[in-house]
Amino acid sequence: MAEMICWYSAFVLGLLGFFGGILYLLFKKVVSEEHFAKAAAFEFAASWILFIPEELFNDIPKSRPVLWVLESIVTALLKTFNIYLGDGSKRVAYEGHPAFSAWYAILVTLVNIVILLFVAGFLLRFFDGPWQRIRLSLRRRRNAVVFSACNEKTLTIAESVRRKRKILVFACGGKAPEAAEKERINALKGIRFAGTAEDVLKKLAGRSKRIEVFLFGETEEDNLAELPKICDCAEKAKRGRIRVFVELSETPWSLYDEYLASHNSPDGERLVINFVRTEENFAYNNLLRNSIFENAIVRAKGEPQEIRFLLVGMNERNLEMLKGVLHLAQMPGFRITVMVIDAGANRGKLQSKMPEIYDESDEVGDSVYRILYRENVPLETDRFEAVVSQEFADFTYAFVNAGDDLTNTGLAMRLNALCFRAKRSGYRIQVSIGREEMCSLWNPDLTKNIEIVGSRKASYDYGFITMSDIERAAVAIHNARYPRSVPGNPTWIQYCNREYNRHSVYARTLNFKHKVRLIDERYGGDYGVTEGDPVWKVYEHMRWNVYTRTNGLVLADPKLLTEDGELDRETRAIARVHNDLVKYEDLPEAEKDKDALALTPKIVEILKSI
Numbered sequence: 001m002a003e004m005i006c007w008y009s010a011f012v013l014g015l016l017g018f019f020g021g022i023l024y025l026l027f028k029k030v031v032s033e034e035h036f037a038k039a040a041a042f043e044f045a046a047s048w049i050l051f052i053p054e055e056l057f058n059d060i061p062k063s064r065p066v067l068w069v070l071e072s073i074v075t076a077l078l079k080t081f082n083i084y085l086g087d088g089s090k091r092v093a094y095e096g097h098p099a100f101s102a103w104y105a106i107l108v109t110l111v112n113i114v115i116l117l118f119v120a121g122f123l124l125r126f127f128d129g130p131w132q133r134i135r136l137s138l139r140r141r142r143n144a145v146v147f148s149a150c151n152e153k154t155l156t157i158a159e160s161v162r163r164k165r166k167i168l169v170f171a172c173g174g175k176a177p178e179a180a181e182k183e184r185i186n187a188l189k190g191i192r193f194a195g196t197a198e199d200v201l202k203k204l205a206g207r208s209k210r211i212e213v214f215l216f217g218e219t220e221e222d223n224l225a226e227l228p229k230i231c232d233c234a235e236k237a238k239r240g241r242i243r244v245f246v247e248l249s250e251t252p253w254s255l256y257d258e259y260l261a262s263h264n265s266p267d268g269e270r271l272v273i274n275f276v277r278t279e280e281n282f283a284y285n286n287l288l289r290n291s292i293f294e295n296a297i298v299r300a301k302g303e304p305q306e307i308r309f310l311l312v313g314m315n316e317r318n319l320e321m322l323k324g325v326l327h328l329a330q331m332p333g334f335r336i337t338v339m340v341i342d343a344g345a346n347r348g349k350l351q352s353k354m355p356e357i358y359d360e361s362d363e364v365g366d367s368v369y370r371i372l373y374r375e376n377v378p379l380e381t382d383r384f385e386a387v388v389s390q391e392f393a394d395f396t397y398a399f400v401n402a403g404d405d406l407t408n409t410g411l412a413m414r415l416n417a418l419c420f421r422a423k424r425s426g427y428r429i430q431v432s433i434g435r436e437e438m439c440s441l442w443n444p445d446l447t448k449n450i451e452i453v454g455s456r457k458a459s460y461d462y463g464f465i466t467m468s469d470i471e472r473a474a475v476a477i478h479n480a481r482y483p484r485s486v487p488g489n490p491t492w493i494q495y496c497n498r499e500y501n502r503h504s505v506y507a508r509t510l511n512f513k514h515k516v517r518l519i520d521e522r523y524g525g526d527y528g529v530t531e532g533d534p535v536w537k538v539y540e541h542m543r544w545n546v547y548t549r550t551n552g553l554v555l556a557d558p559k560l561l562t563e564d565g566e567l568d569r570e571t572r573a574i575a576r577v578h579n580d581l582v583k584y585e586d587l588p589e590a591e592k593d594k595d596a597l598a599l600t601p602k603i604v605e606i607l608k609s610i
Contacts, residue, residue, distance in 0.1 A: 007053045011104055017046025018111050021118065040118035047111045050104070051076035136191050139167045140203055143210040148197040148226055149217045150177045153247075155184050156460035157214060163188070169204075171197040198229040205237035213244045214465075220248045227273070231263050234271045243272045245465065249279075249316065253499035254573055261497055268493035275499050276465055283320035284510055285464045286430075286453055288610065291514060292325055295396040295426045296334055304368075307336040310388070310395040312379070312411055313402025314342040317432065317454065319350070321399050323550035326357070326369055328511055330543040331518065332535050339372040339392045341384065343402060347373045356549045356581070365538055365583040367546045379403075379411060389418055401432035401454065408432055412450050419449070430454075467506060469610045474509045476606045481597075500551065507547050509607075511540075512597065516607045519599070527599035537596050541584040548578060555581040 021042030028035050055072035143166045147154035150170040158168050168190035170177070177185065177192060185192055193200050197213060204211055213230055215223040223246050234242040253275055265271050296305035309325050311318055322338060329336035340347075350357070350373075361367040374387055379402055388395070400412045412431035419427055432454035433439060439452050463469060475492045482489040496502035515530070523529050530536040556567050556577035567579040580591055597603075 003053070003057050006056060007104070010049050010053045011107065014046045014050040014107055014111060017042050017049065018107065018114065021046070021114060025118075036118050040115055043111050043115040043118060047108065047115060048076055050108050050111065136167075136169065136193060136200070136203055139191075140207045142167045142208060144169060144204050144208045144212070146171065146197055146200050146204070146211060146213045148213070148215045148223070149173070150175075150181050150185070150192070151216070151218065152456065153216045153460050154214060155181060156457055157216070157462050157465055158188055158190060159184070160457075160460075160462040162462075167191060169193055169200050171195060171200050196229075197226060198233055201230060201233040201242075205233055205242065206239055209240050211240060211242045213242065215244065215246045217247075220251055223247055224251065231271065231273070235263070237270075241269055241272075243274070245274050245276050247276045247278060249277065253503075254576075257498050257573070260499065264493055264497070266494055267491055272493065274466075274502070277320070278459060278465065279317045279320040280324075280503070281464050281467055282317060282454060282459050283324040284467070284470060284506060286321070287324050287328055288470065288510055288513060290428070290430070290451075291517065292329060292336075292397050293331070293334060293514065293518060295428065297394060297396060304333055304335045307334055307397065308392065308395045309336060309338045310392055310398040310415075311338060311340045312398065312400040312415075313408075314340060314344065314346040314350075315401065318399065318401050319353075322350075323354075323547075324507075324510075326550060327507060327543050327547040328514065329369065330367060330539055330546055331511075331514070332539050333518075333522070335368045335370075337370040337372065339374065339388075339395070341374050341377050341379070341387060341402075343377060343379050345375045347375055353552055354550050355552070356554045357546075363583065365542065365585055367542050367549075369546070379407075384411070385414060385418060388415065393418070393422060394424075396427055398427070398429045399432070400429065405433050405435055405438065413446065416447075416449055470506050470509050473513075473606050473610045474505050477509065477512075477603050478505075480600065480602045480606065504544075504547060508543070508597075509610075511543055512599070512603075513607050513610055516599065516604055527601075527604055530599050531596060537592065538584045540597070541587065541592070545581055548581060552576055553578050553581065555579070 021039040024042060025035060025039045052073055055076045056069065145158065145161055145166055146169045147158065148171055150172050154170065158170075161168065168185075168188055170185055170190055171193050173194075173196055182192070197215065201211070201213065215226050215230070217223050217226070227244070227246055230242075230244055234244070256275070260273050263271060264273055292307050292309060293305075296307045298305050307325075307329055309329075311322055318340075322340065325336060325338065357371075359373070360370045362370075372391065374391075377383055377387055398412075398415055400408050400415065402408060402411060408431050412429050415429055419429075427449065428451065429449055430451045430453045433452050434454070434456050436452055436455035436457065439447075458464065478492050478495055482495070484491065496505055515536075516527070519525065519527055519529060553576050556572070556575070556579040560571055560575060560577060561567055561579060565579075567577065572578060580587060584592065599607075
């Protein structure tokens with residue numbers, strides 16, 4: 001009886017161990033070496049238990065039974081170490097119950113097979129450098145997304161990629177990923193490659209139909225140093241389209257105009273290089289989804305509605321928001337006043353970056369805006385509330401980004417409190433929060449009218465980084481205006497053969513998205529107004545004026561012009577000047593025509609699809 005209980009108990013415990021190891025791995029979202037080792041331990045324990053009855057009830061001695069039990073258990077453990085596939089049924093034979101003995105033997109064999117598989121998985125994970133290369137070789141005919149580094153930025157982008165039939169490859173160089181980074185890559189089923197992005201491209205180029213390369217290292221110097229190597233490798237490929245995104249912050253685009261012109265494929269079907277300014281992308285995507293026109297104030301009948309934009313803090317992100325709202329607000333029927341509250345003294349820095357963006361401009365045909373810049377305001381004191389309540393209490397849109405997440409949260413709540421005490425409505429407060437997961441702990445009653453934006457996850461979203469919504473619309477509009485079936489029409493790549501041109505088209509697309517909304521509200525969808533009423537052409541020139549000035553260009557001195565009154569491209573690039581930065585009425589007629597964009601039904605459909 002004791003013998004039967006022992007065999008049955010071992011069988012049941014063996015089954016539990018067998019399935020326990022398998023289920024342990026199945027329910028892990030991310031599988032690491034440690035998980036394989038623990039799963040193998042389940043199976044090892046099951047194998048050990050399954051061998052105990054055979055040893056225990058084989059030639060039982062009449063004396064010293066306790067020592068015999070201990071010896072049987074240790075022998076079963078040794079047998080588990082020594083067992084080989086195939087002799088499970090020979091080792092386990094319980095002839096009193098042949099059917100039961102067969103099932104028992106099958107279980108022992110399966111357990112030992114699984115042990116070997118789990119141990120093999122552990123070894124492959126442990127020695128995963130060669131294994132990662134094998135994975136890359138096996139899957140290199142798929143579309144690929146290659147990252148030049150493994151860091152928070154690239155991991156966040158990768159997590160937002162639609163991965164259907166795509167492989168994600170992280171070129172880690174000589175730096176091994178941290179354990180947490182490795183876990184995130186495993187969760188994405190990504191490939192960690194020990195070499196550089198160039199090494200990865202050498203294996204993929206010519207085999208994958210489409211490759212996207214993200215040069216998003218720790219510094220823009222790293223990114224720019226990697227770019228020529230990527231281009232050389234891409235140009236040697238016999239087939240496939242390669243698109244390279246290079247993150248920059250301070251480096252002027254114009255430094256690389258000639259390089260891009262000589263490397264970008266004229267048709268865009270082989271190699272395309274795009275520079276990415278992450279904070280500009282954030283500003284454009286934010287302004288695309290949120291209207292600055294909604295709560296504009298009507299001061300008097302017939303007067304323009306006033307957008308009152310409050311910007312708390314001054315840094316790279318806030319600068320891009322300032323630039324964005326200034327050119328976006330050049331819209332018929334509106335004017336904008338921006339108040340910047342700065343804990344530091346950065347007005348001079350802004351003036352050096354944008355020499356022709358003044359404190360105020362009020363000339364229809366050129367630009368209409370006002371900037372109230374308040375420097376050296378200690379945000380942690382009541383001086384902050386005093387400046388807002390005394391000078392800008394009727395703001396319609398506020399963007400708060402002056403420090404860390406908790407600082408920004410506190411400032412946004414103080415602004416909200418001011419508005420509640422004044423019983424205000426019809427305003428919007430956005431607060432920039434890097435780690436939005438902390439917001440789940442907030443009391444929702446205290447954050448009414450406060451919108452969370454700018455998290456790391458949102459800023460490094462694949463769609464935001466690639467400007468996919470705006471670019472898709474910009475390309476579609478270009479193709480609608482310049483059908484490729486017509487000989488001589490420029491392709492999108494030819495049309496945007498300079499980074500300035502491409503970003504300028506993005507800005508125009510953003511502006512026309514809001515034009516469609518306003519025409520729907522004001523004219524009931526009569527889009528012909530942009531052609532029939534010349535004021536729309538005037539304001540489109542004003543928008544371009546402000547956009548160009550926010551990029552640092554100034555009006556060309558007459559002495560720089562040729563005898564024909566023109567400005568050659570080299571002079572324009574070196575001096576950072578433009579001879580069209582004048583009032584609309586002073587433009588040549590040919591240039592005035594460029595400010596007209598017919599909102600055809602097709603173009604309106606494209607804009608509404610963003």
